[in-house]
Amino acid sequence: MAEKKQFEKGKMVPVPSVSIIPERDLDKTPILECNHLGIDFGGLTAVNEFNITVGRTEIAGLIGPNGAGKTTVFNLLTKVYHPTRGTILLDGLDTHGKTPAQINRMGIARTFQNIRLFNNLSVEDNVKIGLHNQEKYSMFSGILRLPKYWRQEKAAHERALELLSIFDMQDLADHQAGSLPYGAQRRLEIVRALATNPSLLLLDEPAAGMNPSETAELMENIVKIRDTFQIAIMLIEHDMSLVMGICEGICVLNFGQIIAKGTAEEIQSNPTVIEAYLGKQQ
Amino acid sequence: MKNLKTTTKVDFATYLGVTLAFIVVMLCQQFGLLSRSLTGMLVPICAYIVMAVSLNLTVGILGELSLGHAGFMSVGAFSGVIASQSLQSAIPTAPLRLAVAILVGAAFAAIAGTIVGVPVLRLRGDYLAIVTLAFGEIIKDLINCLLVGYDSKGLHMAFNLDGSLTINDIGMAPDGMAIIKGAQGATGTATIASFPAGFILIMITLVIVLNLVRSRSGRAIMALRDNRIAAESVGINVTKYKMMAFVTSAALAGAAGALYGLNYSSLAASKFAFDTSILVLVYVVLGGLGNMWGSIIAAVVLYVLPEALREFADFRMLVYAIVLILVMLATNNDQVKALAGRIIPRRKGGAKNG
Numbered sequence: 001m002a003e004k005k006q007f008e009k010g011k012m013v014p015v016p017s018v019s020i021i022p023e024r025d026l027d028k029t030p031i032l033e034c035n036h037l038g039i040d041f042g043g044l045t046a047v048n049e050f051n052i053t054v055g056r057t058e059i060a061g062l063i064g065p066n067g068a069g070k071t072t073v074f075n076l077l078t079k080v081y082h083p084t085r086g087t088i089l090l091d092g093l094d095t096h097g098k099t100p101a102q103i104n105r106m107g108i109a110r111t112f113q114n115i116r117l118f119n120n121l122s123v124e125d126n127v128k129i130g131l132h133n134q135e136k137y138s139m140f141s142g143i144l145r146l147p148k149y150w151r152q153e154k155a156a157h158e159r160a161l162e163l164l165s166i167f168d169m170q171d172l173a174d175h176q177a178g179s180l181p182y183g184a185q186r187r188l189e190i191v192r193a194l195a196t197n198p199s200l201l202l203l204d205e206p207a208a209g210m211n212p213s214e215t216a217e218l219m220e221n222i223v224k225i226r227d228t229f230q231i232a233i234m235l236i237e238h239d240m241s242l243v244m245g246i247c248e249g250i251c252v253l254n255f256g257q258i259i260a261k262g263t264a265e266e267i268q269s270n271p272t273v274i275e276a277y278l279g280k281q282q
Numbered sequence: 283m284k285n286l287k288t289t290t291k292v293d294f295a296t297y298l299g300v301t302l303a304f305i306v307v308m309l310c311q312q313f314g315l316l317s318r319s320l321t322g323m324l325v326p327i328c329a330y331i332v333m334a335v336s337l338n339l340t341v342g343i344l345g346e347l348s349l350g351h352a353g354f355m356s357v358g359a360f361s362g363v364i365a366s367q368s369l370q371s372a373i374p375t376a377p378l379r380l381a382v383a384i385l386v387g388a389a390f391a392a393i394a395g396t397i398v399g400v401p402v403l404r405l406r407g408d409y410l411a412i413v414t415l416a417f418g419e420i421i422k423d424l425i426n427c428l429l430v431g432y433d434s435k436g437l438h439m440a441f442n443l444d445g446s447l448t449i450n451d452i453g454m455a456p457d458g459m460a461i462i463k464g465a466q467g468a469t470g471t472a473t474i475a476s477f478p479a480g481f482i483l484i485m486i487t488l489v490i491v492l493n494l495v496r497s498r499s500g501r502a503i504m505a506l507r508d509n510r511i512a513a514e515s516v517g518i519n520v521t522k523y524k525m526m527a528f529v530t531s532a533a534l535a536g537a538a539g540a541l542y543g544l545n546y547s548s549l550a551a552s553k554f555a556f557d558t559s560i561l562v563l564v565y566v567v568l569g570g571l572g573n574m575w576g577s578i579i580a581a582v583v584l585y586v587l588p589e590a591l592r593e594f595a596d597f598r599m600l601v602y603a604i605v606l607i608l609v610m611l612a613t614n615n616d617q618v619k620a621l622a623g624r625i626i627p628r629r630k631g632g633a634k635n636g
Binding site for chain 1: 493502511520
């Protein structure tokens, strides 16, 4: 977390800007750039003028009151919804017209607010499904069990256990995913997302339902994942200790609009943010 | 690794069980222990086992409801019969001709599966059930007015749509042979299907389905069943893997149909009506969704059962229904499940933790 200190303070410049990219990423192209992103559902504007830039190895936070449109932003980024306006550039490439599966292959992996695991399959199979696009053998090599199948399945097995070991879950590999305790299911979802070899990981409320010690452990792990895999992580979270503790750039959303961007200190002292969360001072 | 071993164990137990059953039946047949009616049922049982296993791929593994599986069986049966009859002089060896006929049946059923699947599998919801139901009926009606004959010049084919044509109107030479005569169906077919061939087809089907399920593609298919949105989010191409499972399932049904069709000298399209689809679906549901050896046992027991219940005469189907209900109650009973769990290793490692 030493990187956090490298931030320049007081740069709440108008969007779009690179101001919340950590300095170490400034010389590289940003992994994600959203310009004037917006979506309407019928007459309702759920997200509007969403501009954000995320650096290569940044941990970015997306916060805001309930119903602010945070998950909608994630759904826009992963093309579960197609944006009404604006562009999303992933690593400089336009993601217009892509399907969620193609977006994943381009490098965005995500977890879900309400956990979505493959409940009837084992923990290991869940991770192996994440490894799907890294295994390359065809249906016929699979049916005929050609040498390619054995080689790649062995590699996938080893890789799955390696990924599970990030969260110390390798002993749970045989268990049915649906039978895991809640916290372990959340962690498994992160491992599955990581297995797809992303360059940007989107975590939707990773600490929901966790106790303070689990949250602290999760914070360490998120930073560890960023350091090991050298990827960008963007997270939605209501637990302010987590957001303020690890996020290098924070973006506050209210009624689908960005109301503030900056470092933890800047956000905490921003009057607009305080007003959005606590209401106007009388 | 333990998980891998458990699933592999179940697979090998399935192969071993089927092989042992085959050897026992062959021995019984050798020593004349099988009744005539049971001997006649051997090939249909094989065909229905393949049907059940293949439908289990769509319903149990992919998680889509298909109500037209008999339609694919019918496509396979009649294309298999046409292939076998017209290749009689080209391939005199019956087993080889049977193999070719089964391949032709599988290929045509796969084409039919693709035609049905391409538009429907893009949709979400229960559309597949509706469309396959309609497909089964359409295929039945189409074959009902199909006229096919074969002579020295090759195949002659016509659709008797307005009821004015007969088998003599399709331009066949006098020495020609009628293969399919409209609503009468296929007649005069050389019955070349045999029980060993049925056994081989079951084994091939099991290898295809079980190996597919344990591969990268199979995991993708099961991921779609468990959670489509999550499967998309990890980069799985939904339509591709739905098609893969559905077309494989249709092709295997076609192979089963060809085997079935070549077991009878005459065969009408009405044999593959809606109730046949439901019958196979009952085998799959009763045997357990996604459970291949369950489908096999259910297919054997439920195919033989109506025959065994002949002594109940008029009450036969009533008793059949009661037996179905009892089996369902028994298989959902926790104590029975626990007992079975001790004998047979569970499909997935951690089921006991549930």
